[in-house]
Amino acid sequence: MKIAFIASEATPYAKTGGLADVVGALPISLRQLGLDVAVFLPRYNGIGGTLCDHISIEMGKRYEVDIYKDNEFYFIDYPDFFKRAGLYGTKKGDFPDNCERFTLFSKVVSELVLKSSYDIVHCHDWQTGLVPLYLKLGKSTARSIFTIHNLGYQGRFPAQKWMILGLNHDYFTPEGIEYYGDINFLKAGILYGDMVTTVSQNYAQEIQKPELGFGLDGVLRSRRANLIGIVNGIDYDQWNPETDDLIYNNYTDFSGKKKNKQKLMDECCFKGARPLVGMVSRIAAQKGFDIFVKVFDSLIDLGFNMIILGSGDESYHKKLTTFGNVYPQRVSVNIKFDEKLAHRIYAGSDFFLMPSKYEPCGLGQLISLRYGTLPIVRRTGGLADTIKDYDPISAKGNGFVFTEYASKHLLAALSRSMMVYNCSDAFEKLSEKCMTYDFSWDRSAKKYIQLYEKARLSSKRD
Numbered sequence: 079m080k081i082a083f084i085a086s087e088a089t090p091y092a093k094t095g096g097l098a099d100v101v102g103a104l105p106i107s108l109r110q111l112g113l114d115v116a117v118f119l120p121r122y123n124g125i126g127g128t129l130c131d132h133i134s135i136e137m138g139k140r141y142e143v144d145i146y147k148d149n150e151f152y153f154i155d156y157p158d159f160f161k162r163a164g165l166y167g168t169k170k171g172d173f174p175d176n177c178e179r180f181t182l183f184s185k186v187v188s189e190l191v192l193k194s195s196y197d198i199v200h201c202h203d204w205q206t207g208l209v210p211l212y213l214k215l216g217k218s219t220a221r222s223i224f225t226i227h228n229l230g231y232q233g234r235f236p237a238q239k240w241m242i243l244g245l246n247h248d249y250f251t252p253e254g255i256e257y258y259g260d261i262n263f264l265k266a267g268i269l270y271g272d273m274v275t276t277v278s279q280n281y282a283q284e285i286q287k288p289e290l291g292f293g294l295d296g297v298l299r300s301r302r303a304n305l306i307g308i309v310n311g312i313d314y315d316q317w318n319p320e321t322d323d324l325i326y327n328n329y330t331d332f333s334g335k336k337k338n339k340q341k342l343m344d345e346c347c348f349k350g351a352r353p354l355v356g357m358v359s360r361i362a363a364q365k366g367f368d369i370f371v372k373v374f375d376s377l378i379d380l381g382f383n384m385i386i387l388g389s390g391d392e393s394y395h396k397k398l399t400t401f402g403n404v405y406p407q408r409v410s411v412n413i414k415f416d417e418k419l420a421h422r423i424y425a426g427s428d429f430f431l432m433p434s435k436y437e438p439c440g441l442g443q444l445i446s447l448r449y450g451t452l453p454i455v456r457r458t459g460g461l462a463d464t465i466k467d468y469d470p471i472s473a474k475g476n477g478f479v480f481t482e483y484a485s486k487h488l489l490a491a492l493s494r495s496m497m498v499y500n501c502s503d504a505f506e507k508l509s510e511k512c513m514t515y516d517f518s519w520d521r522s523a524k525k526y527i528q529l530y531e532k533a534r535l536s537s538k539r540d
Contacts, residue, residue, distance in 0.1 A: 079530060081108065082196045082220070083117040084187050086180070086205035087165060091151065092122045094165050095360075096310070096441055097203060097227050100277070103313045105150070107523035113530075116196075118187045120160040120179075121146055121153035135185050137178070138242055143186050154186050177235040180205045180263065181242050188212035196220045198530045204233030207267030208243065211255075214270055215245075221533040224271030226264070228438050229285050229292045230364075233263030257293070268297055273533050274305045277439035278460030282307030290436050308526060309463055310439045311519035317424075317445045319513075324421035330513075332506045335425065335450050342385070342426030346410040352383045353499045355492075356427030356451065358420045358442060361390035361398070361413070366433030366456065371397050372485040373492075378408055380489075380496055385410040385427065387419055424449045428505075429478075429495055433488050437461050443477070444517040450509040452498075453477035454491050464517065468508060470498060476512050 087093055089102030105115040121127070127146030135141045144155040154160070159179040167173045188209055191199055200223045201209045210222035237259055240250055250256045255266040268274055276282040282305055284290040286298045298305060315321075319329050326341040327334060339354060348354075355377070359365045371394065377384065386398060386409075395413050402411035412419060424430065430446035432455045439460035443453040452468075455461040457479050468475035478495045480487040499505050 079113050079197050079527075079534075080195060081105075081113055081115045081530065082187075082191055082194075082199045083115060083202070084184075084199060084206045084209055085117070085119060085202040086183070088117055088119055088151075091119060091125050091153075092165055096439070099313070099441065100227070100310055101202060103311065103519050104523060104526065107311070107519040108526065109150075110520070111523055111527060113527070116150050116152060118152045118154065118190070120165075120183055121155035122160050122165060123162065125153055127151070127153050131190070133186055133189055135182060135189070137182060137185065137244060141182055143182070145186075145190070152190070154183050156182060159183075176233070177239045177261070178242055180233070181208060184208040184212060185244070188216060188218075191220060192216045192218055197534060198223060200225065200526075201267060201271065203227050204231055204264040204267070207233060207263035207265070209267075210270040210272070211245070211249070211266050221272045221530075221536070222270070223273045223275060223529065223533065224267035225275045225277070226268070226285070226438075227277055229264070229276075229290070229294065230436075232257075232265070232292065232294070234260045235263075236260060262294075265294060265297060268294065268301060272304070272536070273529060274298075274301050275529065276305070276307045278309045278463045279307035280462040281436075281438045281459040284436070284459060306529065307463075308522055308529070309460055309517070310441065310444075311517055311522040312441055312444045312448070314448065314518050317421075317448055319425055319449050322421055322425070324418045325425040326422065329425075332450065332509050335509065338422070338425040339428065342422055343383070345422075346383075346385060347407060348383050348410075349407045350383075352381055352408075353428045353496065354383045354385065354426065355429045355431050355454070356423040356446075357384075357386045357388065357431050358423055359386075359388045359390075359432070361386075361388045361394045363391070364435050365390075366435055366483075366488070367391070367394045368435075369483065369485040369488055370431070370433055371401075373489045374401050376489055377492055378405055380492060382429075382492070382496070383408050385412075385423055387412045387414070387416060387423055389413050389415065424451055427451050428499060428509075429454050432456070432461060433480075434458060434461060435483055440464070447476065447512045447515045447517070450513045452495065452505075452508060452512060454495055455479055456483060456488070457481045468494075468498065470501070470504060473504070473507070476508070476515065 127148035131145035465477040467479040
């Protein structure tokens with residue numbers, strides 16, 4: 079089976095978030111299972127490759143675009159659009175020509191697919207939302223899969239830019255890709271993808287409701303027969319305490335994990351033998367920081383130490399930094415990106431906190447399981463699919479879960495985790511049990527292959 083992956087970022091070439099990890103890792107697992115997979119990306123700053131093709135695109139004016147190749151990756155090269163310091167914008171905001179940039183990208187990729195023999199075209203997020211529509215208009219025989227990684231980002235642009243898309247005005251309707259007077263790229267992918275996926279089963283259900291539908295819940299309900307969720311995997315070559323060269327000591331059991339905790343505590347200059355809660359996160363309200371900061375003092379009063387790594391909302395930076403100053407021997411706040419420290423937090427913490435307001439999939443909880451670090455999460459999206467509340471009587475479950483998005487419920491989950499920590503035998507067994515869970519990409523890739531086969535069969539029936 080021949081697959082084309084279309085995305086705006088992928089490791090190791092370009093990354094702003096989890097999308098890049100997915101598009102970088104999933105094709106590798108699919109190839110290992112026998113599929114022929116090519117990945118199409120914009121050619122951003124620093125990307126090389128060998129010139130392999132050229133295409134001319136009409137988009138109000140004629141654009142001459144080169145295609146570069148590096149192994150199984152193809153890069154769409156138009157320097158005026160893609161040779162910039164950021165992928166989508168700067169600290170001041172999105173690039174004002176993102177509509178033009180990703181329309182050009184989508185048109186070029188669609189033309190390349192139309193003259194090739196792909197069975198499946200797998201598109202990711204709003205930047206590729208026009209591709210399924212362009213393929214249908216070009217009468218492509220390939221089936222399109224459109225994956226939503228985060229419904230909160232939709233690619234909305236003013237109606238004045240409609241002519242850039244090169245589409246009949248009949249598509250600019252509420253039944254088409256018009257959205258409250260704007261163009262909506264994500265809506266295009268949802269409506270015209272042959273199959274629509276999200277990155278967890280629970281998130282696929284949540285986004286069909288107004289609370290997390292971001293105004294597209296009705297559109298998603300209309301596609302419910304072809305909407306499914308598949309949980310992301312993680313790369314165990316990168317995230318493996320047995321081989322990780324970024325942590326203090328490699329380990330396979332709880333005794334080895336304790337050595338990492340002690341060295342992390344020493345590095346942070348923490349005093350006392352207290353349980354350590356870690357967070358590696360974008361620091362924003364979506365990630366639960368609004369309810370977290372309200373109970374921070376109570377968390378310390380319960381007896382926890384805390385280490386936080388990440389960046390995001392300046393207002394939370396200031397609050398967290400203040401906590402670090404108030405509790406210098408109990409709290410370490412690191413407002414930055416630090417790959418080594420991230421690995422050491424996963425390996426050295428006792429608990430990993432993710433109190434997210436919503437979480438399409440979440441990778442932090444999957445990584446923490448592999449390192450034997452017990453997740454404390456809110457029941458939402460992929461967190462609900464992967465973490466089950468621990469029952470001290472039956473010993474079932476793999477973390478501590480709260481449901482209502484409120485500070486007092488977060489604090490209650492922390493209190494329950496402390497009780498298990500104080501029962502050292504149960505805590506050790508639960509930590510080692512968590513290390514055995516399999517959330518590898520191989521597991522997820524097999525589910526995508528089943529989806530691809532289903533899409534191909536539906537094509538034959540059509």
